[in-house]
Amino acid sequence: MDRLRSALFKLAFFGGSVVIVLLAPLTALFGQRAFRRWVIFWTQYHSWCSRHIAGIRLRIEGTPRTEPALYVSKHQSFFETFELVRLLDAPAVVMRQEYARIPVWGWAARRYGIIIIDRSGSASTLRQMMREAKAAGAEGRSVILFPEGTRSAMGEAPPVLAGLTGLYRAVGLPVVPVALDSARVWPKHGPMRPGVVTLRFGETIPAGLKREEIESQVHREINALNPARGA
Template identity: 30%
Template sequence: MSVSESARSWIGSIVFFAYYAVSTILFGALAPLATLLLPKNARQPVLNLHNKGLLCAFRLLCGVKVEIIGRENIDKNRPVVLVANHQSEWETYVLQVLMAPVSTVLKKELLAVPFFGWGLRMVKPIAIDRSQRTNALKQIISQGKERLEDGRSVLIFPEGTRIAPNEEQPFNKGAAMLATSANVPILPVVHNAGYTWPGRRWRKFPGSIRVVIGSIIESEGKRTSVLHEEMDAWMRSEMAKLPKGNSSLD
């Protein structure tokens, strides 16, 4: 990255951070009132105004291109267990927009974050205590089935935490267990957003993000282990094909 490109990266990151902070505070402050006044089916679209604004600002201010492959595999009339690799915050926003309505499995501490956590509560997340693994899994299954029966997809990051690009973490079986228990399919997604929006860092980088949405993986008649292996094999294979670094999609 040249000196001028580095300067633009810093400036874009600073401006985006300011926008991110102001937008999150405003929407978070309004979230409790919106939750109280809006019907359930209107809450996600309202929150997604915030999400879409962040995604747009990120692209424009930080010089990022986005390519999404496999949109035709999304059926919003059929709730699914949505699984994706976890590299940054970016995918949590874009998947909320692409798959609405969706409830995300997340660590309960996030709900206590002022403004940010208030907004999260609008879309019925499944907030777990990761230190209590057995209870957390039971919670994912029970609350996940409730969300799916209510017509909401459930988003699970099977790595359990954010993983830097080019690093690997075993996928847990929670998604496959929920899918077989609720008799709903898995929709797998992979991306390389960690190169432009690194996890746990406020600075963003210009470049490109590729998202690949796979075909539905049916759960009916399958054992959890078999379904998990299908999901794991597809995701590992497609992750290996993703561009490395901030190479342009042009």
């Protein structure tokens, strides 16, 4: 049943997404605000498919800020990338460069205002990421960063990658850690299964911490719902 449910979800969501993405250039003609509303519609469609086809429900703990912030989140599945965009009202998302190269979708992502990061981690690309994130904050948008850099399974806690501290210092926004356990129902490998995803907005982290402090606190907070294997 889990495999069938996963197949039906993929058919419905990705099939519908093809139409949504292909219509994106048309919505862009009505301006940036209309385009971002179209993106929010896409995330709402994902939420509907997740709940009514895959049987995945969302439980939220804590409250996101009403003002812009830098949200640093655990990354375990496709689920949270859409849910955070929906919940935070079209924030800028720090995204790997290869995603921006996908035809049409890459154009739409850039038009939406994603922030590209090059995994090579060169100084110039990191500076560009910081400039774009700072501009998003000045525009009144929040920024989402997945500081471990990749999806992980339950029990895995990859180290925080380079870029977090520089972004923390440069963007001028308060930091909100986001813990979650989406891998329980949407594992990195294997079919989806019905259940509840908990998404927890942590306490705001103040500015001015040293590199070791901010990295340690972020890593601890985003893994709060991710017990180590064997624990």
